[in-house]
Amino acid sequence: MDQLFDYWDDEDSDYALDYESEREYFEDCMSIQYYDGDLNIDGDLMIQQLIVVRGNMNIQGIVSSPFM
Known part of the structure; x- marks a missing residue:
């Protein structure tokens, strides 16, 4: 599996701009x-x-989650 979420490669999304990959984001955050x-x-x-x-x-x- 390359990624968990479809929106990661969405050009209109500015989600986690400082990361080149979803894996890098999760490993860091x-x-x-x-x-x-x-x-x-x-x-x-x-x-x-x-x-x-x-x-x-x-x-x-x-x-529950602090993200919700």
């Missing part, structure tokens, strides 16, 4: 949590980084 398999959380989840789950993600609570 935040950590990435990767889970290979199902992720089950019994409670609330405060997302402070990018979470990639290769499987099912089940959360029994409230999801």
